[in-house]
Amino acid sequence: MKILLLEDDTALANILVDYLEDEYEVVQTYSMKKALELCETEKFDVYIFDINVPDGDGISLLHELRDFNDETPTIFITAFHDTKYLKSAFSAGANDFIKKPFDLDELGVRIENIKKHFGLESLVELAQELVLDTKTHTLMNGNATKQLSQRESDCLHYLYKNRHRVISSNELLQNFWEFDEMPSDDAIRTIIKNLRKYVGKEHILNIRGEGYKFE
Known part of the structure; x- marks a missing residue:
């Protein structure tokens, strides 16, 4: 299974990649623009997007992808605790949402749930x-x-x-x-x-x- 990770916090991104690569193929970027390019040229099974990145935000990115019929299941990670971001994420087409700080195993469980729900297991x-x-x-x-x-x-x-x-x-x-x-x-x-x-x-x-x- 192939995951695209959009996360601009270098330390957290490295931790997530190390954790996820035990089970999955992971492509990671810090940029919304680069993430969009990757989505256009490669096929991913799951997106994990941070909401706030230097050149945009994950919610706007997902809106654009959904407009082009990209139904790839998406998990948002964010430091925001305001429910308006939760509502915006799901309105954009998000499938799950996890707030920082979080336990890595919690992310793993959420990914496994996505896999079962969307038929992503082999x-x-x-x-x-x-x-x-x-x-x-x-x-x-x-x-x-x-x-x-x-x-x-x-x-x-x-x-x-x-x-x-x-x-x-x-x-x-x-x-x-x-x-x-x-x-x-x-x-x-x-x-x-x-x-x-x-x-x-x-x-x-x-x-x-x-x-x-x-x-």
Whole structure:
């Protein structure tokens, strides 16, 4: 699992990176501008943002990311104890909030909760007797197994993680192909057709004129 950490306190950032790297891949930056660049060029499973950084704030950054349909689960860390920041963070699309000072194990528990809620563990239970192994790209349906391509696996996992909303073909294209390699919508239709055959049409709905939704 890959985490982006935006924290401008050097001492705290080093402590957090040391702690998190025992379990996860961590990319750390002190700058809101650099964090935005990283979000545009790399894929992360979890964001951990400080609210107050020298060139902006984590809440504004999350607003911008959410406007571009980036639904990556986000935990805010802050020294502010005013509830207005709590409200602003959740209004921007935050998934959790932790106040400084905090115990490192508390952060670990919150990350584990995010992993379970958003299907970020390597074995993801999509439905009863339907399990996706995101590391091996293997789909297990009861006693049967199906080897997926990486793009099929990634698209299925993305649909599941964002199961509360409809995902357009364009969003899938932007997430899984580089701009200069982007194919036509036919590539997405083919992947979706295959996935519906593997998991059942009742789990991947085709919302006419809008896109696809995992049920």
